[in-house]
Amino acid sequence: MSRFLGVSESFPTFSVPSVVSLEKGKEFTTIDNEKIKGRWSVFFFWPMDFTFVCPTEIAEFNKSYKQFLDRETDLYGASTDSQYVHLAWRQNHEDLKGLLFPMLADNKKELSEALGILHPTEKVPFRATYIVDPEGIIRWVSVNDLSVGRNVKEVLRTLDALQTDELCPCNWEKGQSTIK
Template sequence: MMSRILGVSEQFPKFSIPAVVSLEHGKEFAEISNETMKGRWSVFFFWPMDFTFVCPTEIAEFNKFYKQFLDRDTDLYGVSTDTKYVHLAWRQHHEDLKNLQFPMLADNTKNLSEELGILHPTDKVPFRATYIVDPEGVVRWVSVNDLSVGRNVKEVLRTLDALQTDELCPCNWEKGQATIK
């Protein structure tokens, strides 16, 4: 039985999770928590597990658009239930992951994934869930894909843009287009 997925308008759970933040010896790890994201927009994207095939394509794509998230005053966090040591090994050995600009959170206790309700009922790994969280820690958008289907990073950016207008945005709205007054 799967738990209920945390949804829009709910408070993002309290957490404190180790993360890989660098490949520089002695500076590889940091603790990321609600305090880290306080007062800023945040995007959390979860993947099932390291050393797989679809996951690095998504991680690399988020990294490719990293500056665009920063331009929107938004922090980006990648998360799986692997340990920080597995994340570090994957980053060190996968060419597309060596220059990541955002933290890879290690939810190996699965506490955050469980609180969000995004663990696959039998495989016990996270679905490909994406959360946009506002500066007050409130979930403003959730998208969850099955394990086998990668997500669209441009759609995450488009939705973030729409949320940040704080106005009514029509179907297929993109940044620069008129909102509904």
């Protein structure tokens, strides 16, 4: 297993095929570092498609998509399944048909390996979430074991705190005072 990348490190260089639509002929594109340059980004990884916990998380991120946009933040979901498996899953799972963000296909496992988030025996990504600033620096990481879903509200709360560029006390939420 490669070394886990953490806060204050550069998000790895990557270029991966992605599913962005169900419309015939417009299903796929490539997402790379150039697409994220100059914008806040949230990347969240799940172990594999056609499973049980993963679609609950993906659907919850999708429900919160506008909140990420309101924060001028791009959202990317990823697993090590291929773009073709992602497309089939989206076509066959009611909660995934209307996704508003790309599903990254890290099928060569290069991005997951560079981040150090592959499970040591299962060789699928842990449920890792990264907030990356406009300069490409990792500002927050949360990693759950394979069986435990994450909290999208906490990702948004942390993004809000990071975007204040101020000192934020425990349990701080948008609209509350920061520490001067």
